[in-house]
Amino acid sequence: MILTELRLHNFRNYQDLTVHFAPGINVLIGRNAQGKTNMLEAIYALSLTRSHRTSNDRELINWQQQSASISGVVQKATGKVPLELQFTKNGKKAKVNHLEQARLGQYIGQLNTILFAPEDLSLVKGAPAVRRRFMDMEFSQMSSKYLYDASQFRTLLRQRNKYLKQLKYGQQHDRVLLTVLSDQLAAYGAEVIVARHHFLQHLEKWAADLHYQISLNQEHLHLAYVTQVKVGDETTVDQAYHELLKLYQDNQDREIDQGTTMYGPQRDDIRFMVNDKNIQAFGSQGQQRTTALSVKLAEIDLMKEQTGEYPLLLLDDVLSELDPVRQTHLLTAIQDKVQTFLTTTSLSDVARQLIKKPTIFEIKHGTLNKEEA
Ligand SMILES: Nc1ncnc2c1ncn2[C@@H]1O[C@H](COP(=O)(O)OP(=O)(O)OP(=O)(O)O)[C@@H](O)[C@H]1O
Numbered sequence: 001m002i003l004t005e006l007r008l009h010n011f012r013n014y015q016d017l018t019v020h021f022a023p024g025i026n027v028l029i030g031r032n033a034q035g036k037t038n039m040l041e042a043i044y045a046l047s048l049t050r051s052h053r054t055s056n057d058r059e060l061i062n063w064q065q066q067s068a069s070i071s072g073v074v075q076k077a078t079g080k081v082p083l084e085l086q087f088t089k090n091g092k093k094a095k096v097n098h099l100e101q102a103r104l105g106q107y108i109g110q111l112n113t114i115l116f117a118p119e120d121l122s123l124v125k126g127a128p129a130v131r132r133r134f135m136d137m138e139f140s141q142m143s144s145k146y147l148y149d150a151s152q153f154r155t156l157l158r159q160r161n162k163y164l165k166q167l168k169y170g171q172q173h174d175r176v177l178l179t180v181l182s183d184q185l186a187a188y189g190a191e192v193i194v195a196r197h198h199f200l201q202h203l204e205k206w207a208a209d210l211h212y213q214i215s216l217n218q219e220h221l222h223l224a225y226v227t228q229v230k231v232g233d234e235t236t237v238d239q240a241y242h243e244l245l246k247l248y249q250d251n252q253d254r255e256i257d258q259g260t261t262m263y264g265p266q267r268d269d270i271r272f273m274v275n276d277k278n279i280q281a282f283g284s285q286g287q288q289r290t291t292a293l294s295v296k297l298a299e300i301d302l303m304k305e306q307t308g309e310y311p312l313l314l315l316d317d318v319l320s321e322l323d324p325v326r327q328t329h330l331l332t333a334i335q336d337k338v339q340t341f342l343t344t345t346s347l348s349d350v351a352r353q354l355i356k357k358p359t360i361f362e363i364k365h366g367t368l369n370k371e372e373a
Pocket residue numbers: 011012013030031032033034035036037038039059060061062063064345
């Protein structure tokens with residue numbers, strides 16, 4: 001898919017902007033604090049209805065204004081789809097084909113994006129919550145069922161945790177409601193776990209190939225899904241449900257004592273193994289970087305496999321973080337395949353040689369100027 005046109009109104013430091021993008025590599029060049037990341041953030045938000053760097057939508061509205069909007073036209077194999085997001089201080093609205101969507105979940109999946117920023121290194125090094133968020137953000141774009149199941153799970157988890165605390169502090173005594181909540185939580189938890197296993201298996205297939213190439217045929221990458229339920233290729237959702245439910249039944253007193261849910265996908269993690277070593281604990285910076293890059297690039301192919309369309313790739317100032325070998329792999333992997341938006345303060349020599357026909361935009365104080373070829 002291709003984002004052919006983007007319009008911003010009072011979005012961060014952009015007042016009124018209409019821009020037409022090229023299908024290939026769009027390079028956004030500008031000095032610091034001119035609006036490069038804001039531009040990628042706008043495209044990301046148009047895709048997922050939320051920013052990648054703040055959970056507070058109000059921050060997206062220009063400081064002098066009360067509302068903001070992002071709209072765009074996405075060209076897909078099936079035709080053009082106009083998308084629009086409006087932010088006010090009281091909430092947001094999302095429209096597809098000019099029709100307002102009752103639920104944001106119905107909107108997500110229209111425009112798929114993969115964002116790669118320097119902080120994505122924390123995918124390997126950071127806390128498990130980073131990797132769970134990664135799974136949720138990426139798999140939700142590929143499957144509306146996953147998006148729904150994960151969101152139901154989160155809602156039920158909040159309710160169950162609250163109830164466990166009330167039982168702990170003697171504000172509630174009835175364990176029947178806990179049984180009902182456990183049953184529902186196990187049902188959605190099982191869906192999430194089986195889907196994560198399935199998606200990670202596919203992701204590994206692509207990521208291992210890429211990692212092998214980038215490491216100059218030295219390293220084998222394996223993604224191990226760490227979850228409390230035994231799950232393999234043959235595991236059904238029903239089996240995972242019974243196993244999770246049993247964990248809740250067997251540990252009811254412990255969970256009340258802790259006042260929180262101790263079992264389920266909210267405790268999942270991914271372990272990145274390179275040549276059978278856990279790269280998080282034993283990997284060099286370079287190996288961790290290669291792993292993060294391979295996984296991100298693998299998502300491009302996974303999304304194409306799952307949705308039939310390539311996503312957009314947003315690269316926020318990452319070239320400067322990569323050595324020439326990794327830059328070359330990145331740029332050759334995406335060339336002629338994926339519409340890319342790449343921000344930088346200046347293009348490296350490697351990048352200049354490798355990007356065949358870049359479309360260059362200069363960003364200055366919230367305005368964009370296309371450089372003539
Ligand atoms: N809500 C807002 N309203 C108006 N301006 C904003 C708002 N939020 C951020 N800005 C401005 O946007 C600019 C930052 O833009 P952005 O983060 O896109 O920078 P950048 O070009 O990516 O810079 P760097 O290369 O340093 O990352 C700053 O000047 C900041 O003051």
